[in-house]
Every structure is written in structure tokens, then in C-alpha cells.
Amino acid sequence: xxxxxxxxxxxxxxxxxxxxxxxxxxxxxxxxxxxxxxxxxxxxxxxxxxxxxxxxxxxxxxxxxxxxxxxxxxxxxxxxxxxxxxxxxxxxxxxxxxxxxxxxxxxxxxxxxxxxxxxxxxxxxxxxxxxxxxxxxxxxxxxxxxxxxxxxxxxxxxxxxxxxxxxxxxxxxxxxxxxxxxxxxxxxxxxxxxxxxxxxxxxxxxxxxxxxxxxxxxxxxxxxxxxxxxxxxxxxxxxxxxxxxxxxxxxxxxxxxxxxxxxxxxxxxxxxxxxxxxxxxxxxxxxxxxxxxxxxxxxxxxxxxxxxxxxxxxxxxxxxxxxxxxxxxxxxxxxxxxxxxxxxxxxxxxxxxxxxxxxxxxxxxxxxxxxxxxxxxxxxxxxxxxxxxxxxxxxxxxxxxxxxx
Ligand code: PLP
Numbered sequence: 001x002x003x004x005x006x007x008x009x010x011x012x013x014x015x016x017x018x019x020x021x022x023x024x025x026x027x028x029x030x031x032x033x034x035x036x037x038x039x040x041x042x043x044x045x046x047x048x049x050x051x052x053x054x055x056x057x058x059x060x061x062x063x064x065x066x067x068x069x070x071x072x073x074x075x076x077x078x079x080x081x082x083x084x085x086x087x088x089x090x091x092x093x094x095x096x097x098x099x100x101x102x103x104x105x106x107x108x109x110x111x112x113x114x115x116x117x118x119x120x121x122x123x124x125x126x127x128x129x130x131x132x133x134x135x136x137x138x139x140x141x142x143x144x145x146x147x148x149x150x151x152x153x154x155x156x157x158x159x160x161x162x163x164x165x166x167x168x169x170x171x172x173x174x175x176x177x178x179x180x181x182x183x184x185x186x187x188x189x190x191x192x193x194x195x196x197x198x199x200x201x202x203x204x205x206x207x208x209x210x211x212x213x214x215x216x217x218x219x220x221x222x223x224x225x226x227x228x229x230x231x232x233x234x235x236x237x238x239x240x241x242x243x244x245x246x247x248x249x250x251x252x253x254x255x256x257x258x259x260x261x262x263x264x265x266x267x268x269x270x271x272x273x274x275x276x277x278x279x280x281x282x283x284x285x286x287x288x289x290x291x292x293x294x295x296x297x298x299x300x301x302x303x304x305x306x307x308x309x310x311x312x313x314x315x316x317x318x319x320x321x322x323x324x325x326x327x328x329x330x331x332x333x334x335x336x337x338x339x340x341x342x343x344x345x346x347x348x349x350x351x352x353x354x355x356x357x358x359x360x361x362x363x364x365x366x367x368x369x370x371x372x373x374x375x376x377x378x379x380x381x382x383x384x385x386x387x388x389x390x391x392x393x394x395x396x397x398x399x400x401x402x403x404x405x
Contacts, residue, residue, distance in 0.1 A: 007329035013368035020216040030253035055259040065200040076190040076211030079224040080109035083186040083207040086232030099124035099152040101144045104351040133299040134167035145181040154183030160192035164335040164348040165298025166308030194265035217261030221254035276306040279367045283309040286380035309365045316361035324386040
């Protein structure tokens with residue numbers, strides 16, 4: 001009997017990407033041959049330190065900053081925490097009260113950190129509103145900055161691109177406004193890195209976070225840019241690594257791998273981004289025309305990440321839909337990977353003004369280097385049927401419930 005093989009289509013590149021084989025290749029000898037601790041003074045240590053410092057110099061070149069302004073961390077979450085907690089500690093040391101200004105549409109690594117520090121009275125907090133596309137305007141930021149009490153110094157944290165709805169923010173303008181008010185600006189650029197060019201000097205940010213696994217680098221390694229002269233204390237105590245800004249033995253293989261991955265991402269960015277955009281737009285047009293009662297969530301066109309398509313599907317339980325898609329060989333998500341399985345509606349969609357029942361019907365499809373037109377065809381053929389099935393099950397359950405009352 002002939003069997004048809006179930007396809008295996010990965011459309012969750014915003015959650016994570018596979019590690020590029022060329023990245024694995026540069027990492028492998030650092031586990032086995034040049035495995036030394038870069039802080040050791042002997043030959044093994046010096047060899048590892050050479051790899052580490054050469055990676056740092058390459059990264060500084062790519063991002064347009066100084067090598068000494070880069071701190072390697074264990075992930076994007078750690079970078080965001082170090083930025084917010086470190087900036088708050090620095091301001092407190094200067095005799096002022098730190099005051100966060102951020103949005104509920106930020107990744108939890110930022111929004112939960114700011115909220116927790118506010119609850120423990122370590123910092124003030126002003127939430128910024130976002131519009132229905134997830135955008136913050138420079139005027140809204142200015143209004144937020146005007147709420148900062150005397151004796152406080154603002155720390156503004158706004159992401160470059162949103163992980164759930166793909167909206168890109170005008171970071172440069174935000175930085176200008178923040179600096180007018182004497183504030184520090186942190187940018188979570190985790191989703192943008194590898195798809196948008198990041199020029200730190202041009203952006204003029206004070207702090208900026210990245211993580212390796214979103215651009216075909218390894219998991220478990222991140223980066224925080226800290227502007228020269230900002231003496232952020234280490235969030236964890238221990239050794240004096242990273243100029244006493246991040247204690248703990250360097251993970252040289254992962255750091256070198258992350259830098260190689262970003263180098264590769266910069267090398268083919270224009271062509272890759274053009275392909276992503278074309279595939280993304282095929283998904284957006286196809287879903288909106290073939291799935292009844294569907295709408296795009298987040299910004300349109302060039303205000304949206306090139307690889308990112310996200311939707312609100314009415315009368316849909318996203319978890320049920322994701323299960324159907326998974327059974328059909330399509331890996332998608334309903335938003336942040338960190339919240340998968342959580343029955344609560346997403347903070348991001350609520351902040352954008354969606355009522356909870358609509359926010360529960362979110363679908364995110366994010367393309368990557370391996371995505372093909374055939375895969376998009378298959379998704380556009382399969383998704384409407386899966387949506388129909390989930391809606392009819394829901395309708396039957398509703399009718400049964402009504403019948404029981
Ligand atoms: N910030 C954003 C915008 C993200 O999308 C993510 C991960 O999804 C993070 C931070 C956290 O990064 P990591 O998974 O490396 O901790």
C-alpha cells in the first residue's frame with residue numbers, strides 16, 4: 001500500500017531557527033581543541049581568548065560600536081534583565097530614582113522585569129499605550145516622559161520589532177526624544193537581528209539586546225551592548241569576566257557561533273530579506289483571501305518584519321488550530337513561544353485593543369531560509385480546511401451546551 005509522507009514544514013522562525021551548519025563548523029573545534037578558559041593565562045586559555053576577542057571585534061564591526069561596549073550573556077532574556085536591572089542600579093547609585101517607561105507589548109523579559117521592580121519599589125513605571133498595529137508614537141513617548149517625577153531618571157525600553165505581531169518601531173526617533181529628557185534608552189533587538197541592519201552609532205541607543213538563536217546561531221548565548229561610560233554593575237556576582245559586567249566563565253564556542261551567524265546574516269541580508277518579504281506577502285494575501293473572518297494583526301508592509309505574518313481568526317481556539325496544523329505537518333504558533341499552551345490571551349494583543357475572545361484566535365507564521373513556495377502553497381491549501389474543522393467542532397460544542405441548558 002502506498003503511503004504519503006507527512007510534510008514537515010517549519011513556520012516558527014520567530015521562536016527559534018536551526019543552527020546554520022557553517023556556524024556549527026566554526027564552533028566544533030572550540031569544544032574539543034581550543035577548549036581553554038579564556039581567563040586562563042596559559043596557552044590553552046590564550047588560544048580561547050584569541051577566538052573570543054576576535055569574535056568581539058568582528059561583532060563590533062558589524063554593529064558599528066566598540067568591542068569594549070559588548071557584553072556576552074547567556075540569552076536575550078538575560079541581556080534584557082541586565083540592561084534594566086543594571087541601568088536601575090546605576091541610576092540609584094547616582095542618587096536618583098529609576099523610572100521605567102515601556103509598553104505591555106514588550107517581551108516579558110522586559111515588561112515583567114519592569115513590573116517586578118516597580119512592585120518591589122525599586123523603580124517607578126509608566127506604561128505606554130500602543131495603537132491597533134502595535135505602534136508607539138514619539139508623541140506618546142514624550143507624554144510618558146513628562147510623567148516622570150522630579151528626582152527620577154527615565155529608562156525607556158522599547159523593542160525594535162515585536163515577536164508576536166512583527167511591528168517595527170522607529171527606534172531612532174524614540175532615542176532622540178528620550179535623550180531630550182535625560183533618559184537612558186534600551187532596545188530589545190532580539191527579533192530584528194538578522195533581518196534588519198542594526199547600526200548602533202546611528203541608532204544612538206544606550207543599551208541593546210540580541211540573542212543568537214533567532215538568526216541561525218546557537219541557543220544559550222546573547223549579547224548586551226552597553227554604551228561606553230555607562231558603568232552598569234553585574235546582575236550576578238562572581239568572577240570579573242566581561243569587565244566585571246557579567247560574571248561567569250565565557251562560553252567561547254557559543255559566542256563565536258553567534259558572531260559567525262550574524263556575519264552570515266549580514267552577508268546575504270538584501271537577497272534573503274527580499275525572499276522573506278515575498279513569501280510573507282504570499283502568506284498574508286493567501287490567508288486573508290481564503291480564510292473567512294481573518295484579519296492581519298500588527299503593521300503592514302515595510303513597518304513589519306520581513307519574515308512575519310500574524311493573524312486574528314474569529315471564532316477560533318488557537319491551541320486547537322495549532323494541533324490540527326501540527327497533525328498536517330505544519331509547525332506554527334499563536335504568538336510568543338514562551339507562552340505556548342497558556343490559555344490566557346496575549347498581553348500584546350490586549351494592549352493593541354483586541355478583546356480577549358479575539359486575542360485567543362491568534363496565529364503566527366514566520367518564514368525562514370528553508371521556506372519554499374511549495375510549502376506556502378500547501379499551507380494555503382491546508383489552513384482554511386483546518387480552520388473550518390476547528391470552527392465546526394466549536395459550533396457543535398456550543399450547540400450541545402445550549403441544548404443542555
Ligand atoms: N525578546 C524578544 C523580543 C524575544 O522574541 C525573545 C525570545 O523569543 C526574547 C527577548 C528572549 O530571548 P531568549 O530566548 O534568548 O531568552
